[in-house]
Amino acid sequence: MRITVLAHGSRGDVYPLTALAAELARRGHRVRVGVPGNLVDPGRRLGLDTVPIAWDTQRVLESPRGRAWVGSADAASFIRLLHEIGQEHDERLDGEVIDVCADSDAIVSGALLEWRAAALAEARGIPLIVQDCYPRRMNDVVPHPLVTTDPQRDAAATRATYRA
Numbered sequence: 001m002r003i004t005v006l007a008h009g010s011r012g013d014v015y016p017l018t019a020l021a022a023e024l025a026r027r028g029h030r031v032r033v034g035v036p037g038n039l040v041d042p043g044r045r046l047g048l049d050t051v052p053i054a055w056d057t058q059r060v061l062e063s064p065r066g067r068a069w070v071g072s073a074d075a076a077s078f079i080r081l082l083h084e085i086g087q088e089h090d091e092r093l094d095g096e097v098i099d100v101c102a103d104s105d106a107i108v109s110g111a112l113l114e115w116r117a118a119a120l121a122e123a124r125g126i127p128l129i130v131q132d133c134y135p136r137r138m139n140d141v142v143p144h145p146l147v148t149t150d151p152q153r154d155a156a157a158t159r160a161t162y163r164a
Contacts, residue, residue, distance in 0.1 A: 004104040005033045006097060008054045008112040010061070014039045016133045017110050022046045024108075034100040053096040055089050078146060111136055138162035 003024055007017035014035050025031045025048060033043045034053040043050030060066045069081035086093075097116045101107055106127040109117035114130050121128035135142040139162075140155035147161040 002030045002032075002103055002105045004101045004107050005031060006053070006100070006107065006109040006113040006117050007033065007035050007039075008057075008110060009036075010057055011039065013110050013112060013133055015042065017108065017131055018043045018046065018048070018050075020108065020131065021048055032100060032104070034097065051100055053100055054093050055085075060085055 003021075005017050005021040005024075007014040018033060018035070018039075021031045021033045021043065025046075031048055033048050033050045035043060035050060036054050036057045037052035038056045038058040040050045040052050061070060065081065065085070069078065069085065072078040072081060094116065097113065097120060101117075101120055101124075104124075104126060106129065107117045107121050108129045108131060110131055110133065117128055117130070134145055136144070138159050140158055143150065143152050143158050143161040144164065147164050152158040152161065
């Protein structure tokens, strides 16, 4: 099976998916990995067909706006700045995702490229697997990490952190 793994973000987003891609390749699948340009080397060292997509996340994080983004004290500012940075690259990123998935039988995506991967998988009629490397879907056990990392008093309070 030809599988494309799309991983965007920092090392914490990309490395787990690169490890998954390596295991898929070890099991006999033909795997291509799309990652930010500054994070292609780990996949290539594992012998994977690794191609750059999106923007250089390290450069963005080291920029004045990136430092403000990471240092943002509230979740709304963090999300707004993430959205602004992404908008600058959307059109190019769309084309890169389409290209890297050109001959895929299935797509595995991290959270940051999920909606692009979902649209492409649906359009092509191929399976999509989304890998969450951190809790981001409402649940009763783990609070939303952009709201708090403190345990909540009960399941309802934990779910409320996702609405916040």
